[in-house]
Amino acid sequence: MNIQLSRRSTATVISCVVSAGLLLAVSAPAQGHAIIELNGKDAIAGTTSPMTLQVQHGCIDGAQGTLQVQAFTGKPWRGVIPKPVAGWSSSVSKQTNGGSKITWIKQGAPAPFDTPVYFPLIVSWPTKSGIYGMSVLQICPSSSTLWNEPFTPATANTPSPPITPLAQVQVKVS
Incomplete structure (x- = not known):
């Protein structure tokens, strides 16, 4: 079977392939970020339960492995272990604003760039329902990434979701 494409069809196919490649190239950095995982159990106001960061x-800058991760919670978060x-x-450590700073330091060589790291925590959730954020600073040998941009709709100069989004959790009432 011999299929022949017109010049217009060939140009359309090439255009689609190039566009898909550009889309993947532009969106690649946003595919990884700091994530709060509740492991199948809702965060209930005033209770304590596990989560994983x-x-x-x-x-992102320099494609380097991770040496250290610092996570910051606000005062409403009652505690993290x-x-x-x-x-x-x-x-x-407690912060002057009443929140906590949790620090993890890699022993030995940095965690490889393409290897996710999981940090389990026991959290005493805020006493009121709502959406709460956890800023995360990732430190590598010669660069760092701060994951703390709130989600907003896309505008002419701001993508959505942001490249370095703020990890957030929905705390519910029981």
Whole structure:
């Protein structure tokens, strides 16, 4: 079977292939980000339950592996306790704003760029329902990525979702 395409059809096919390639190239950095995973259990106001913070890849600038991750919660988050993660040390400190700073430091070589890292936590959720954010700073050998941009609709100069989105959780009433 011999299929012949007209010049217009050939141009259309080439245009579609090039457009798809450009779309993938432009959207690639947004595919990884800091994620809050509730592991199938809702966050209920005033209770304590597990969650996992996932960082999907190394720093955006320079495609480097991760050395350190810092997560910041606001005052409404009543408490966070990091669970052990093989190859990482962790600590929690109170911030002047009443929130917490959770720090994980990689022991040995950086986590490879294309390897997601998972940080399980026990969280004492805020006492009121609502949407709460967790800013995440990812530190690599010569760059860092701050995941803290709120979700907003796209505009002429702002993509949606943002390239470095803020990890958020919906805290519900029981």
